[in-house]
Amino acid sequence: MSDETAFPGRSxxxxxxxxxxxxxxxxxxxxxxxxRRLMDVVALPSSRGNIQDRAIAGDLxxxxxxxxxxxxRELCARRLREMxxxxxxxxxxxxxxxxxxxxxxxxxxxxxxxxxxCQIVEKGGTPHRVAVAQRRDIGPAVASAIxxxxxxxxxxxxxxxxxxxLSDRSVELMVAASREAPALPPLLIQREEVRPAHALAMxxxxxxxxxxxxxxxxxxxxxxxxxxxxDIFKLALEERDPVVRKSLQIIERRQRDRSAIDRSDHAGLxxxxxxxxxxxxxxxxxxDIAALSGVKASTAERIFKDAGGxxxxxxxxxxxxxxxxxxAFWKALRRSDDxxxxxxxxxxxxxxxxxxxxxxxxxxxxxxVSAFGDTDEDGATGFARDLLxxxxxxxxxxxxx
Numbered sequence: 001m002s003d004e005t006a007f008p009g010r011s012x013x014x015x016x017x018x019x020x021x022x023x024x025x026x027x028x029x030x031x032x033x034x035x036r037r038l039m040d041v042v043a044l045p046s047s048r049g050n051i052q053d054r055a056i057a058g059d060l061x062x063x064x065x066x067x068x069x070x071x072x073r074e075l076c077a078r079r080l081r082e083m084x085x086x087x088x089x090x091x092x093x094x095x096x097x098x099x100x101x102x103x104x105x106x107x108x109x110x111x112x113x114x115x116x117x118c119q120i121v122e123k124g125g126t127p128h129r130v131a132v133a134q135r136r137d138i139g140p141a142v143a144s145a146i147x148x149x150x151x152x153x154x155x156x157x158x159x160x161x162x163x164x165x166l167s168d169r170s171v172e173l174m175v176a177a178s179r180e181a182p183a184l185p186p187l188l189i190q191r192e193e194v195r196p197a198h199a200l201a202m203x204x205x206x207x208x209x210x211x212x213x214x215x216x217x218x219x220x221x222x223x224x225x226x227x228x229x230x231d232i233f234k235l236a237l238e239e240r241d242p243v244v245r246k247s248l249q250i251i252e253r254r255q256r257d258r259s260a261i262d263r264s265d266h267a268g269l270x271x272x273x274x275x276x277x278x279x280x281x282x283x284x285x286x287x288d289i290a291a292l293s294g295v296k297a298s299t300a301e302r303i304f305k306d307a308g309g310x311x312x313x314x315x316x317x318x319x320x321x322x323x324x325x326x327x328a329f330w331k332a333l334r335r336s337d338d339x340x341x342x343x344x345x346x347x348x349x350x351x352x353x354x355x356x357x358x359x360x361x362x363x364x365x366x367x368x369v370s371a372f373g374d375t376d377e378d379g380a381t382g383f384a385r386d387l388l389x390x391x392x393x394x395x396x397x398x399x400x401x
Contacts, residue, residue: 031064031068032072034064035061035064035065035068035072035075035076038057038058038060038061038064039061039075039076039079039080041053041054041057042054042057042058042061042080042083042086042087042090043079043080043083043086045085054085054086054087055087058086058087058089058090059087059089061076061090062087062089062090062093065093065094070097070098070101073094073097073098073101074100074101074104076094077094077097077101077102077104077105078104080094080105080109081104081105081107081108081109082108082109083109083111084109084110084111085111086109086111088111088112088116091105091109091111091112091116092112092116092119092120095112095116095120095124095128096120096123096124096128099125099127099128099131102120102124102127102128102131103127103131106120106128106131106132106135107131107134107135110137114139114141114142117132117135117138117142117145118141118142118145120132121142121145121146121149121154122145122149126151126153126154129146129149129151129153129154129157130153130154130157132146132154133146133154133155133157133158133161133164134157134160134161135161136161136163137163138158138161138163138164138165139164139165140165140166140167140170141167143158143164143165143166143167143170144167144169144170144173146158146170147169147170147171147173147174147177148170148173150177152177152180152181152183152184155174155177155181155184156181156183156184156187158170159174159184159187159188159190159191160187165193166191166193168193171188171191171193171194171195171198172198174188175188175194175198175201175202178202178205179202179205182207185202185205185206185207185210186206186207186209186210188202189202189206189210189213189214189217189218195218196218196219196220196363197363197367199214199217199218200214200218200360200363200364200367201367202214203215203310203311204302204306208308208310208344211308211310211348212310212347212348212351215310215314215348215351215352215356215360216351216352218360219352219356219357219359219360220356220359232244254294255293255294255318255319255320255358255361255362256269256292256293256294256319256320257291257292257293257294260291260292260294261292263291264288264291264292265288266288266292268292269289269292269293269319269321270321270325272285272288272289272292273289273321273325273328273329273332274328276289276328276329276332277328277329277331277332280332280334281304281332281333281334285332286300286301286304287300293315293318293319293361294319294365295315295361295364295365296365299361299364299365300315302364303315303364304333308341309330309333309335309341309342309344309345310344310345310348311364312326312329312330312333312345313326313345313346313348313349313352313357314348314352314357314360314361315329315357315361316329316349317349317352317353317354317357318354318357318358318360318361318362320354323346323349326345326346326349327342330342330345
């Protein structure tokens with residue numbers, strides 16, 4: 001940000017009059033002396049002098065700084081960098097100055113409240129937002145302002161700051177932004193504010209290392225949920241509440257849909273995969289495998305078309321398929337089974353437990369359908385919006401659709 005951009009009301013270094021460029025008056029001895037004296041008054045502790053004198057000195061100092069060169073403002077910023085009792089108007093002025101001046105004030109001065117910092121994030125440029133993000137006292141409101149700015153450089157600085165406190169809103173916005181910013185997912189998945197809803201959405205555009213971390217950290221065996229909700233399964237069969245049934249699909253132990261066998265041309269999931277390995281993953285084969293696996297066709301399509309392929313390992317492990325069927329599945333997708341990609345996918349298959357793979361697969365199935373308000377055969381609408389509380393545009397980005 002240039003001086004002219006930062007301070008549109010300040011006289012330019014040169015004024016053009018009648019076609020003749022007239023240089024601005026340089027800072028003379030009187031001005032420099034007055035600046036230092038006013039800085040001395042402004043920097044006085046509250047125990048010396050009165051607040052009105054310091055306020056007047058601050059107004060005069062700011063007026064002179066507007067008409068002075070950047071070196072004078074830098075001198076003032078260095079003098080006031082730790083003076084939290086200096087006039088707030090003057091400090092905000094310096095905090096929106098040229099980046100090297102603003103950083104002096106924003107680094108350590110404790111005078112700024114959340115409203116001040118949010119204004120600086122809104123009005124400043126990337127260097128100003130980064131300086132705010134690196135402060136030790138960043139709270140949820142300022143984190144939200146940084147995320148709402150769309151500045152991924154500042155978001156990265158915010159996530160790097162382990163002392164910052166993130167709001168749910170800021171995490172949701174950064175998850176959505178991370179699809180176009182590869183530097184964000186590795187940082188996001190390390191933050192304690194990130195929930196499975198966020199991480200399992202990021203999975204689809206995260207790199208191989210981050211995908212493995214997501215599967216290890218954010219999957220769960222659902223043991224507590226099964227123990228606490230086990231008696232509700234019988235009630236759900238009697239009452240046939242679609243909302244209850246959709247939630248219980250995340251919790252229950254069984255993954256495969258046994259009733260799908262009656263609608264399939266194959267004797268089971270293994271037979272369907274064997275056939276696809278020979279004939280290829282046609283649309284009909286995809287829908288058949290999806291139904292036998294207990295997931296929606298849209299979920300299966302997302303998994304089958306994913307370039308990384310780790311989702312295939314999750315589906316195979318979740319449905320109880322043995323190792324040879326992972327290879328057959330890979331061949332059905334017409335991918336080479338003697339390269340690094342299959343080796344990486346095989347490692348995911350070996351690493352993740354069946355119960356955890358089921359949790360991940362069911363969450364994907366639930367979220368990819370629910371986020372768009374799809375209905376199932378019983379007319380049950382999704383409610384992932386209540387879990388994620390994202391704007392519609394952010395939800396579309398997060399789920400890669």
